[in-house]
Amino acid sequence: MTPAKQPVAVTGLGLITPGGQGVEATWEAVCAGRSLAAHDPALEGLPVDFSCRLPLREEDIDRCVGRKSWRLGRFAKLGVLAAREAVRDAGLDPASWHGARVATVIGCGMGGTEKWEEQHLRLERRGPDLVSPLAIPMIIPNLVAGEVSIDLHAHGVSLAPATACASGATAIALSRDLLAAGLCDVAVAGGVEAAVSRLTTTGFWRMGALSERTHAVTEASRPFAADRDGFVMAEGAGVLVLERAADAAARGARPHALLAGCGSTSDAHHPTAPPEGAEGAEAALRTALAEADLAPIDIDHVNAHGTSTPLNDATEATLIARALPHRPSVTAAKGVLGHTLGAAGAIEAALTVLTIQHRRVPPIANLQAPAPEFDIDCVTKQPRRQEVRTAVSHSFGFGGHNVVLAFTEA
Amino acid sequence: MHATDTYGVVCAALTSTFRIPEDELSPDVTLEQLELDSLALAEFVLVLEERLGVRADSGAATRSTTLAEVTAHLDVLRAAGAAAR
Numbered sequence: 001m002t003p004a005k006q007p008v009a010v011t012g013l014g015l016i017t018p019g020g021q022g023v024e025a026t027w028e029a030v031c032a033g034r035s036l037a038a039h040d041p042a043l044e045g046l047p048v049d050f051s052c053r054l055p056l057r058e059e060d061i062d063r064c065v066g067r068k069s070w071r072l073g074r075f076a077k078l079g080v081l082a083a084r085e086a087v088r089d090a091g092l093d094p095a096s097w098h099g100a101r102v103a104t105v106i107g108c109g110m111g112g113t114e115k116w117e118e119q120h121l122r123l124e125r126r127g128p129d130l131v132s133p134l135a136i137p138m139i140i141p142n143l144v145a146g147e148v149s150i151d152l153h154a155h156g157v158s159l160a161p162a163t164a165c166a167s168g169a170t171a172i173a174l175s176r177d178l179l180a181a182g183l184c185d186v187a188v189a190g191g192v193e194a195a196v197s198r199l200t201t202t203g204f205w206r207m208g209a210l211s212e213r214t215h216a217v218t219e220a221s222r223p224f225a226a227d228r229d230g231f232v233m234a235e236g237a238g239v240l241v242l243e244r245a246a247d248a249a250a251r252g253a254r255p256h257a258l259l260a261g262c263g264s265t266s267d268a269h270h271p272t273a274p275p276e277g278a279e280g281a282e283a284a285l286r287t288a289l290a291e292a293d294l295a296p297i298d299i300d301h302v303n304a305h306g307t308s309t310p311l312n313d314a315t316e317a318t319l320i321a322r323a324l325p326h327r328p329s330v331t332a333a334k335g336v337l338g339h340t341l342g343a344a345g346a347i348e349a350a351l352t353v354l355t356i357q358h359r360r361v362p363p364i365a366n367l368q369a370p371a372p373e374f375d376i377d378c379v380t381k382q383p384r385r386q387e388v389r390t391a392v393s394h395s396f397g398f399g400g401h402n403v404v405l406a407f408t409e410a
Numbered sequence: 411m412h413a414t415d416t417y418g419v420v421c422a423a424l425t426s427t428f429r430i431p432e433d434e435l436s437p438d439v440t441l442e443q444l445e446l447d448s449l450a451l452a453e454f455v456l457v458l459e460e461r462l463g464v465r466a467d468s469g470a471a472t473r474s475t476t477l478a479e480v481t482a483h484l485d486v487l488r489a490a491g492a493a494a495r
Binding site: 070129 | 427428429430445449450452453456459460465
């Protein structure tokens with residue numbers, strides 16, 4: 001039996017996604033419920049040539065990052081911008097805080113694949129002398145955590161958990177543990193991904209994971225729809241600032257919500273397919289509930305992993321119907337934002353927090369009604385006003401990683 | 411004889427790759443004053459090689475080198491390259 005744990009306060013949020021720069025822009029886009037997928041010039045000529053990109057020009061991103069932007073890979077830039085927003089939102093000041101007690105835990109599933117592919121082409125076509133000396137720092141996935149720690153003068157533990165599409169959620173769960181263990185006082189926790197590159201996209205396509213709706217790209221991502229055919233590649237970053245609730249209260253910070261429980265399990269079954277019964281995912285859900293001292297019936301809302309792949313959504317819908325049979329509302333942000341891979345768990349955690357805070361559940365894009373065999377209450381077409389006091393956010397990653405985060409109102 | 415356009419290429423590399431504002435650039439400013447560290451200098455040499463077809467010696471693009479000195483060094487290399495052809 002998992003004992004209940006002390007909740008931690010979510011005191012800051014930062015987002016940069018296909019919905020735009022900043023929490024506000026993403027929240028509005030997700031609530032509007034329209035897919036942000038578009039033809040992607042970088043994927044020209046490939047079988048799947050569309051994605052969800054940030055609506056920002058590289059030079060504008062660089063201007064925001066500042067002088068050091070030249071040495072940051074795209075994914076590191078996104079991480080730095082989301083982290084700055086989250087820390088500002090928390091009312092904390094990196095110039096004066098006790099940096100030794102600040103952890104930076106930023107998950108990343110892939111790393112700088114665009115740079116990797118570009119530099120490999122250079123090596124083969126033009127020789128080793130023309131490979132950039134920045135290749136490695138622009139590729140390795142922990143450099144987001146590294147650059148965020150530099151940017152925020154944060155000298156505490158810094159690491160980049162990689163649990164594929166659950167990386168952002170793993171970062172948040174680990175950060176909660178670091179706070180609980182007294183290993184830091186503030187955790188800057190999140191996930192980042194900017195891996196919409198030609199080989200990565202083709203690789204996911206070859207696995208059969210991507211939607212092939214090239215003729216109607218804004219209809220491609222349709223979580224829980226009967227005619228879903230795969231996910232849509234996307235990029236973005238989400239960061240949460242976490243503190244022990246007593247510390248937040250002591251400095252007069254008003255939390256957005258509380259992170260009340262975390263469940264992390266492994267399927268130990270298959271590298272990419274979930275087991276039919278989703279026992280691992282269910283165990284993660286039940287652990288998160290037990291830590292939060294909540295019964296299944298207490299859960300008002302589920303922010304689903306909802307990738308829009310046939311297998312994930314079937315397994316997840318069955319899990320929700322079985323473990324939470326009282327039909328809590330269900331949403332899935334990937335319909336609007338696409339799948340931001342290692343960032344998704346953190347972006348969706350932030351959206352779950354916003355749902356609790358604003359009492360508003362965003363609709364699932366491209367969904368008229370869930371597939372007839374799914375007995376779950378999907379929010380469709382319009383945002384739904386709902387008193388959401390408790391909610392869970394699901395994240396599942398290749399490798400059999402299951403992470404469930406339980407949030408409650410502050 | 412390449413003086414003008416070589417300096418222009420050097421400045422363009424600094425503004426486009428390193429996002430340095432144009433008004434910070436002048437012939438007597440050093441690479442250190444532009445906040446280029448050793449990794450940046452290695453990337454700078456690569457970018458210049460791509461744009462000019464010559465590779466600056468690492469000793470000719472150090473943190474204390476001025477933009478005028480880099481330009482002069484690159485001009486020598488370019489002239490030698492042209493003579494060789």
